[in-house]
Amino acid sequence: MSDHHHEVACIFCKIVHGSIPAVKVFENEHAVAFLDINPVNKGHVLLVPKAHHASLAELPDDLAAETARLVPRLARAIQAATGADGLNLIINNGQAAGQTVFHSHWHLIPRFLDDAVNWPWPHADYSGDELNQMQFRIERELS
Ligand code: 5GP
Ligand code: ZN
Numbered sequence: 001m002s003d004h005h006h007e008v009a010c011i012f013c014k015i016v017h018g019s020i021p022a023v024k025v026f027e028n029e030h031a032v033a034f035l036d037i038n039p040v041n042k043g044h045v046l047l048v049p050k051a052h053h054a055s056l057a058e059l060p061d062d063l064a065a066e067t068a069r070l071v072p073r074l075a076r077a078i079q080a081a082t083g084a085d086g087l088n089l090i091i092n093n094g095q096a097a098g099q100t101v102f103h104s105h106w107h108l109i110p111r112f113l114d115d116a117v118n119w120p121w122p123h124a125d126y127s128g129d130e131l132n133q134m135q136f137r138i139e140r141e142l143s
Pocket of ligand 2: 013
């Protein structure tokens with residue numbers, strides 16, 4: 001396990017390397033999943049690539065793929081174990097997006113039809129040429 005790049009001060013690296021405890025539900029060569037200590041709903045799981053990368057945007061494609069491929073299986077297990085009606089997969093990426101632990105991690109949050117969770121996301125409006133401008137800018141960055 002110690003071959004993964006890690007940061008000495010990082011709390012999730014400590015969990016990956018077993019130097020602080022966590023209630024793990026799954027582990028393989030690439031990633032570990034454990035219960036969030038302060039869950040949105042009970043059964044809230046954090047899926048964490050073992051190697052230290054601060055944010056989603058910095059994850060190597062292969063590691064992102066190895067992590068993402070675990071999501072459907074974990075989602076099925078969490079929904080079956082909790083009796084959840086649904087599930088949110090959320091990645092907070094950067095301080096502006098609410099990230100507090102800067103070792104990229106994926107939240108799997110079981111949801112219930114009658115739960116108290118409420119994300120009242122606002123919605124912006126595109127005007128004029130903005131929609132096509134945005135397409136142009138993102139496509140240019142991808143090419
Ligand atoms: P973020 O806001 O960075 O997306 O999410 C960090 C998450 O990590 C929070 O939901 C928080 O409850 C969880 N967390 C922080 N420290 C620990 C810890 O030491 N153990 C566990 N199991 N979860 C933690
Ligand atoms: Zn780390």
